[in-house]
Amino acid sequence: MAYGILGFLIIALIDLPPLLRKKQRRELMVFCIFYIAVFFLALLYAADVKLPSPAMAIHDFMKNVVRIYYPDK
Amino acid sequence: MRIDTGKITASQFMFSVACFIQASTLLTAFLSPITRQDSLIVTIAGSLIFIPLIWAYTRLMQRFPDSNLAEINEIVFGRVIGKTITIFYLVFFVTLTSLNLRDVDDFLKDTILIKTPTVVILALFAAVCAWAVHYGIRVVTRYSSLFVLIALAILTISMLFAVSLMKMENFLPMLDLEPMRYLQGTNIIMTIPFGELVVFLMIGPNIRKQKKSIYRYWMGGFAIGAVTLLTVVFRDTAVLGNTQSLFSLPSFETYRMISISPALSRMEILFAVVLIILYFFKVSFLYYVSVLTAAHLFGLKTYQSMVLTAGVFFVIYSITIFTSTMDDAGFGQGTAPIIWTLFEYTLPLTTLLMAAIRKLPRETRTS
Numbered sequence: 520m521a522y523g524i525l526g527f528l529i530i531a532l533i534d535l536p537p538l539l540r541k542k543q544r545r546e547l548m549v550f551c552i553f554y555i556a557v558f559f560l561a562l563l564y565a566a567d568v569k570l571p572s573p574a575m576a577i578h579d580f581m582k583n584v585v586r587i588y589y590p591d592k
Numbered sequence: 593m594r595i596d597t598g599k600i601t602a603s604q605f606m607f608s609v610a611c612f613i614q615a616s617t618l619l620t621a622f623l624s625p626i627t628r629q630d631s632l633i634v635t636i637a638g639s640l641i642f643i644p645l646i647w648a649y650t651r652l653m654q655r656f657p658d659s660n661l662a663e664i665n666e667i668v669f670g671r672v673i674g675k676t677i678t679i680f681y682l683v684f685f686v687t688l689t690s691l692n693l694r695d696v697d698d699f700l701k702d703t704i705l706i707k708t709p710t711v712v713i714l715a716l717f718a719a720v721c722a723w724a725v726h727y728g729i730r731v732v733t734r735y736s737s738l739f740v741l742i743a744l745a746i747l748t749i750s751m752l753f754a755v756s757l758m759k760m761e762n763f764l765p766m767l768d769l770e771p772m773r774y775l776q777g778t779n780i781i782m783t784i785p786f787g788e789l790v791v792f793l794m795i796g797p798n799i800r801k802q803k804k805s806i807y808r809y810w811m812g813g814f815a816i817g818a819v820t821l822l823t824v825v826f827r828d829t830a831v832l833g834n835t836q837s838l839f840s841l842p843s844f845e846t847y848r849m850i851s852i853s854p855a856l857s858r859m860e861i862l863f864a865v866v867l868i869i870l871y872f873f874k875v876s877f878l879y880y881v882s883v884l885t886a887a888h889l890f891g892l893k894t895y896q897s898m899v900l901t902a903g904v905f906f907v908i909y910s911i912t913i914f915t916s917t918m919d920d921a922g923f924g925q926g927t928a929p930i931i932w933t934l935f936e937y938t939l940p941l942t943t944l945l946m947a948a949i950r951k952l953p954r955e956t957r958t959s
Contacts, residue, residue: 526715530900538897549890550897557905570912574687575919578927589776589926 520565527558594797595887595895598730602802606809606816607736608877609789613817614743615874616785617824617843617867619695622924624828625837627777629763634774635825638781639818645782645937646814648944649789650807653796655947657803661793662888667953668946675889677939682885684935688788689878690910693718696871697910698917703844704864710911718903721876725883726899729798732876739869740816746866747823753850753859754831762833779929785821787936789814794881840917879906 531554538547563570581588600608620631627634656664661681666674697713705713724731802809828842831849836842847860883902887895914920946952 526904530904534897534900543893543897545890546892546894546897549892550901553898554901557901557908560908561904564908564912570908572913572915573683574691574913574923575915577931578919578923581927581930587930589772589779589929 520562523561523565527554527561530554595884595892596728596798598728599798599800600729600733600795601800602806602809604733604736605792605795605799605806606813607740608733608873609792609810609813610740610816610820611736611743611870611873612789612792612877613785613814614740614820615692615867615870616788617821617870619784619924620821620825620828621840621842622780622784622921623777623825624839624842625921626773626780626925627769628834628837629829630766630769630774631777631825631836632763632822632829633767634777635781635822637774638778638786639822641778642782642786642814643811645787645940646789646810647807648940649793650810652793652940652944652947653799653806654803655944656796656953657801658797659953660796660884660888661790662885664793664943664947668943668950678885678889681935681939682882682889684932685791685794685878685882685885686906686909687913688791689875689882690906690913692871692875692878693906694910694913694920696868696875698920699841699844699864699867699871702841703860711907714907714910717872717875718879718907721872721879722899722903724872724876725880726896729795729880732873732880736873739873743820743866743870744816746862747820750847750850750859750862751823751827753852754827754846757846757849758827758830759833760830762830776925776929779933780925781821783929783932783936784924785817786814787932790936790940791878791881793940794884879903882906 534550534554535547538550560570578588620635623631623634652661652664656667659667662674662678665677665681668674669677693714696717697710700713701708701710799806824843828836828846831846832839832842836845839845844860844863847863848858850859852859879899879902883895883898886898886902892898914923
């Protein structure tokens with residue numbers, strides 16, 4: 520967990536200063552939203568929370584709802 | 593507005609296409625349990641059937657020489673539908689990046705770095721890729737020709753040393769499986785190694801003007817990649833025969849069997865080296881295309897600020913995407929070949945058809 524937080528601090532130290540210096544407001548806003556979202560995702564992963572997989576959701580949807588898939592060999 | 597103004601030559605583009613396909617040689621493992629000794633037949637069939645798709649991708653690039661796929665979607669389908677389609681493409685690109693990153697981890701964990709934690713392997717690999725992506729398309733594609741040559745050299749060496757292990761009866765019995773298996777195998781070959789070439793539509797405007805001859809470069813890259821893939825499938829079938837369906841990494845087993853002399857064995861290290869090099873290229877390219885698409889979607893002037901955070905996201909996504917290798921194989925063999933057709937065939941062909949019907953792009957025609 521500590522290494523993860525340190526990693527995120529390093530990312531912020533690398534990416535934030537150029538955005539603030541160049542006053543790129545749109546880039547800054549997108550960066551902050553994305554950064555916070557990924558940070559919480561990383562926290563959930565570090566806390567061993569089972570994260571849902573979009574690929575498996577698609578797989579189950581195709582297999583059980585649409586019923587178009589290649590059967591297992 | 594061009595986010596990355598870097599330009600690459602048409603030959604760099606050609607070698608990038610070839611390198612991208614060569615990196616997928618590991619993915620023949622999806623094919624071998626389905627078509628076994630007939631894998632070569634479906635690989636040939638898939639390569640030939642895919643040629644019209646190469647033509648369609650070329651036509652899209654020629655029609656819209658100054659637009660990438662995200663911009664083409666907006667020109668052809670309008671702002672709202674175009675952006676919606678681009679969101680789906682973004683999910684597709686991000687998933688491809690994470691799946692390929694996961695393949696690197698699966699390979700390294702199975703063969704070389706058995707006790708190293710997954711997150712360490714993925715974080716380090718993603719960090720190296722992020723470094724290349726930060727500097728743009730020129731750096732991502734700069735060494736593609738060298739990578740292709742290294743891959744071809746190692747493949748040639750492996751073919752020479754594996755000749756004594758090859759048995760032509762390993763290809764028998766031919767055409768003895770249920771027809772559905774051939775359909776599935778051809779679909780896998782067309783969607784997983786070849787269809788993923790749709791990502792190159794995102795870098796169309798970055799290729800130095802070669803509007804008329806771009807088809808030659810597309811086909812050149814495709815031919816190099818397809819011949820490599822065919823050679824790998826031929827070699828693995830000739831050496832392993834039906835047993836290749838038992839291995840998760842048939843090519844790795846082939847290299848393992850090669851022993852030139854008691855002092856010169858363990859050739860699998862060559863396979864490991866070339867695979868890591870090729871995967872570095874493929875993951876970097878997919879990573880670049882993903883952040884470029886996201887930057888385009890959010891209307892950003894640069895994508896560099898998203899690179900590192902996106903890397904963390906790819907690492908988490910690739911770890912959590914499947915809970916087991918069985919899930920991975922089930923998705924790769926059962927669902928991906930069907931879902932991917934939407935992004936690789938249906939949408940590009942529909943876009944081309946719509947552009948032809950609406951006589952787009954209008955500005956180019958009138959000027």
